[in-house]
Amino acid sequence: MTRFVLTLLSLLLYSQVASAHVSGGLAGGFYSGFLHPILGWDHVVAMVAVGLWGAFLGSPAIWLLPIVFPLVMAIGGALGVIGIPLPAVETGIALSAIVLGAMVAFAVRPPIWIAAVIVGAFAIFHGHAHGTELPTAANPLAFSLGFVIATGLLHLSGVAFGLLTRWPAGTTAVRTGGAIISMVGVAFLVGIV
Numbered sequence: 314m315t316r317f318v319l320t321l322l323s324l325l326l327y328s329q330v331a332s333a334h335v336s337g338g339l340a341g342g343f344y345s346g347f348l349h350p351i352l353g354w355d356h357v358v359a360m361v362a363v364g365l366w367g368a369f370l371g372s373p374a375i376w377l378l379p380i381v382f383p384l385v386m387a388i389g390g391a392l393g394v395i396g397i398p399l400p401a402v403e404t405g406i407a408l409s410a411i412v413l414g415a416m417v418a419f420a421v422r423p424p425i426w427i428a429a430v431i432v433g434a435f436a437i438f439h440g441h442a443h444g445t446e447l448p449t450a451a452n453p454l455a456f457s458l459g460f461v462i463a464t465g466l467l468h469l470s471g472v473a474f475g476l477l478t479r480w481p482a483g484t485t486a487v488r489t490g491g492a493i494i495s496m497v498g499v500a501f502l503v504g505i506v
């Protein structure tokens with residue numbers, strides 16, 4: 314774990330984060346909002362990781378974390394809409410995949426409130442990334458609704474896969490999934506993806 318953190322810190326120092334969210338306005342309404350997180354791998358891996366971790370931790374995390382993420386994400390989006398700046402949004406999104414994936418990979422089981430704070434902190438970045446350009450969307454409310462529903466579905470798919478942890482072999486599969494998510498996050502961070 315220590316080695317993992319050190320590697321992460323060194324990557325942070327030398328990284329050039331790809332800017333998937335900096336330019337270009339948002340087009341349509343519900344469908345573009347719905348499709349964006351599902352087609353955007355930076356969102357997919359983090360959102361699936363939330364479900365995986367929730368399933369790993371069991372009740373109440375299994376339903377609490379998939380509620381906390383979209384709620385706080387909406388707040389992050391609102392902060393973006395009213396123009397409150399948030400530094401290093403792309404880095405925050407990449408870090409969310411790395412950290413949440415690592416939580417699953419290393420089977421980290423903190424108290425529920427700590428897990429909720431970690432998940433919520435990263436959700437702000439996912440929301441803010443789109444809040445800033447949300448007013449340019451054809452239908453901002455429909456876009457947001459589609460975005461949140463897709464997020465919930467990604468959490469659910471993570472939870473469904475995470476239920477494999479009921480069996481020993483499934484636990485290995487889920488932890489491997491967490492490790493892969495973490496590595497995808499590193500790829501985002503260093504700009505490979």
Ligand SMILES: [Zn+2]
Pocket residue numbers: 334349353356442443
């Ligand atoms: Zn995005």
